[in-house]
Amino acid sequence: MILQVACAPAKERVAEIQLSGGRALVFEHARDVPMEFWARGFSNTPKDFQYYELIEQTMGSAFEYRYLAVFDRTNRSVALQPLVLTTQDLAVSASEAIVRFVTKLRTVWPRLWRSRMALAGCLVGEGETGAIEPVEVAIPLVAESLEKYARSQGIFLVGFKDFPTKMRSAFSCLSRWGYARIAGFPPLTLELNFASFDEYMAMQLSRATRKNLRRKFRAADDASPPLALEVWTDAEQIIDEIYPLYLAVAQTSAIRFEVFTREYFLEAGRCAPGKF
Numbered sequence: 568m569i570l571q572v573a574c575a576p577a578k579e580r581v582a583e584i585q586l587s588g589g590r591a592l593v594f595e596h597a598r599d600v601p602m603e604f605w606a607r608g609f610s611n612t613p614k615d616f617q618y619y620e621l622i623e624q625t626m627g628s629a630f631e632y633r634y635l636a637v638f639d640r641t642n643r644s645v646a647l648q649p650l651v652l653t654t655q656d657l658a659v660s661a662s663e664a665i666v667r668f669v670t671k672l673r674t675v676w677p678r679l680w681r682s683r684m685a686l687a688g689c690l691v692g693e694g695e696t697g698a699i700e701p702v703e704v705a706i707p708l709v710a711e712s713l714e715k716y717a718r719s720q721g722i723f724l725v726g727f728k729d730f731p732t733k734m735r736s737a738f739s740c741l742s743r744w745g746y747a748r749i750a751g752f753p754p755l756t757l758e759l760n761f762a763s764f765d766e767y768m769a770m771q772l773s774r775a776t777r778k779n780l781r782r783k784f785r786a787a788d789d790a791s792p793p794l795a796l797e798v799w800t801d802a803e804q805i806i807d808e809i810y811p812l813y814l815a816v817a818q819t820s821a822i823r824f825e826v827f828t829r830e831y832f833l834e835a836g837r838c839a840p841g842k843f
Contacts, residue, residue, distance in 0.1 A: 584715050589639040591712035597623055597649075600634050604647040608697030614689055617839055619649055622690055625831040629653060630690060635716065637708045639700070646705040647697035648687050648713070655684040655724060659823070685717040688728030691825055696730075702737040710741055800840035802832045 582593040594600045597619040605616035623632050631652040637645045657680040658669045672679050687709065688694025698705040710727075717725045729751050730738065742748070761767040768777050787794050802809060810829050817826050835843045 582716075582719075584635075584712050584719075586637075586708055586711050586715070588711075589637065589642075589645065589708055591638070591708070591716070592636040593716055594634040594636065595632075596620075597632070597634060600636060600647060604636055604644065604697065604699070607644070607699045608647045609695065612695055613842055614692065614695060618843060619689075621831070621834055621838060621843065625828050625834050626690060626825070628828070633685075633716070635687075635709065635712045637705065637712055639704075639708065643700070645698070645700045646709050647699075648709045649689065649695070649697070650713070650716075651686045651688065651690050651728070652720075652722070653684055653686075655682050656680065657682055682724045683720070683722040684724040684726070685713060685720070685722045686726050686728040687713050688730065691827075692729065694728050694730045696734075702734060706737050707740055710744065710746075714744075799836070801836040803836075806833060 581599070584591040584593065597605075597616055600616075602616070609615040619632070619634075633650040633652060635646075635648040635650060637648065639645050658666050661669070669680050687696075696702060696705055696709060713725055717723070726746070727738065727741070735748075738748075759767070761770065768780065772780070799805060806829060810832060813832075814826070817824070
């Protein structure tokens with residue numbers, strides 16, 4: 568399939584990158600990308616156009632976003648690769664002594680040990696290539712377009728962020744171009760193959776734990792006011808309750824992850840109730 572992008576409004580200038588086996592167009596916003604790319608490259612994931620637009624609108628303070636629409640030499644669409652651009656603190660994983668030393672030096676040289684970085688993937692969670700052609704065809708062209716775009720912006724640290732192990736074979740070609748694979752955090756899957764909660768307790772929990780839980784359940788039954796479970800898809804009315812709780816948990820983690828903004832919680836429920 569050949570996608571026509573010449574119909575984009577004149578005010579939206581689209582940068583073009585020439586590749587050894589095709590070309591790539593660089594879009595600044597998710598909404599600027601022809602919808603055919605989103606429909607074909609992200610049809611099997613909830614992290615589609617709607618998700619990336621949400622992230623753009625609510626998680627923009629420390630991050631920029633770009634989208635590489637990649638074509639082969641016959642102008643056939645190959646992939647849509649979202650990018651995350653940010654400034655990485657290279658001292659973040661150093662010892663406390665080094666961090667203190669670097670902090671002092673930064674009073675004179677604010678950008679010391681900081682580097683602009685371009686990551687192919689998603690800000691939060693597993694990355695997607697948005698491949699339209701087979702990933703073995705897409706990855707080399709995506710990698711070339713990523714490196715050429717980064718170089719044009721003065722960015723020298725690039726990578727593919729949090730791609731699942733099932734794609735390792737397709738990504739093996741990157742090692743020939745100087746990429747190194749670093750293990751990320753494994754996904755957590757919990758199988759709940761039980762007919763009821765009582766069956767779960769009987770099969771998985773010790774007698775002492777079951778006794779302790781039942782005691783807590785009885786105390787919960789007598790709570791005043793009574794405990795109630797409510798499912799909300801719009802956080803507007805309770806944002807002042809839930810967001811401080813979220814921050815309290817996020818900020819106690821020894822490992823720093825991206826912290827969702829207050830606006831993300833508000834807009835996620837409005838634009839796609841129950842989806843994100």
